Amino acid sequence: MLELLQARPGLTGVELADRLGVDERTVRRYAARLGELGVPVAAGRGRYGGYRLTPGYRLPPLMLSDAEAVAVVLGLVAGRRAGLPGDAVESALAKVERVLPDAVRDRVRALRDVLGFTAAARDGDAPRTGVLLALAAACEAGRRVRIAYRDRTGAATERDVDPHGIVLHGGRWYVTGHDHRSGERRTFRVDRVVSAETTGPATTTPPADPVAAVADALAAVPYAHDVEVLLHSDAEAVRRRVPPTVATLRPTPDGTLLNLSTNRLDGAAFLLASLGVPFTVRRPDALRDAVRAVAATLRESAER
DSSP states (O other): OHHHHHOOOOTTTHHHHHOOOOTHHHHHHHHHHHHHTTTTTEEEOTTTOEEHHHHTTTOOOOOOOOHHHHHHHHHHHHHTTTTOOOHHHHHHHHHHHSOOOHHHHHHHHHHHHHOOOSSOOHHHHHHHOOHHHHHHHHHTEEEEEEEEEEETTEEEEEEEEEEEEEEEEEEEEEEEEEETTEEEEEEGGGGGGGEEEEEEESSOOOSOOOOHHHHHHHTTTTOOEEEEEESOOOOHHTTTSOTTTTTTTEEEEEEEEEEESSHHHHHHHHHHHOSSOOEEEEEHHHHHHHHHHHHHHHHHHHHH
């Protein structure tokens, strides 16, 4: 209705109802709703009557209902806690609030001021916006990109990658794809990608689930200890307690094989204790000592 009134001011209720495929009562309800949103719609009578926007009214570039405004603001606030650049979120929130009707803006600000979160905010490493958009476009179009990348030591490399998907995890953005330099699938942190330039069509097939591919890559990051434990339980029962980014789980005839890499064996021991299922340590032998230490700590606490 708003588009029709901008294009042809003075349309009657009958004409609007016909064009919108509704009855005249609904047209009157639409006019009232626009007024609630801060868009002044005047209904004239007589031969030259009809609906029109109040003369001199300047339509803002963004029109949102209460529910839409809340969704946008909550999405931005949640996005900032999940790793979006804080300055971009603040400027976007300011722009959205500027074009909202006064009544809606006041209620949205009140919600933003009193809103609390049970989860702690994450200081994620925000990627460059241009890089993120370029990688997303290449994923969608099936194109290869040449990226300038800096690893965790700061060493710079240039790689040709077929990007397959972008995943946000733990406040960090990752892109998974086929790295033509190594000839294997790799996962890169997007905040470490300095630039990304499309070079041609991709030649590799994306995985069925990019999220799972990133989770597997994060779980396989090499640390000081390579842990392998046989859990005497089915994989589905265990999977609910073990995040895919922490360990990989593989069903076997004897149970579920758990593999993870860690710098702290006591952490792995506490994880195993929390699962509540019997298990057999396959490697490393030092994990047995860590499990015994955890058991002793729990026993002392129970008897204290």
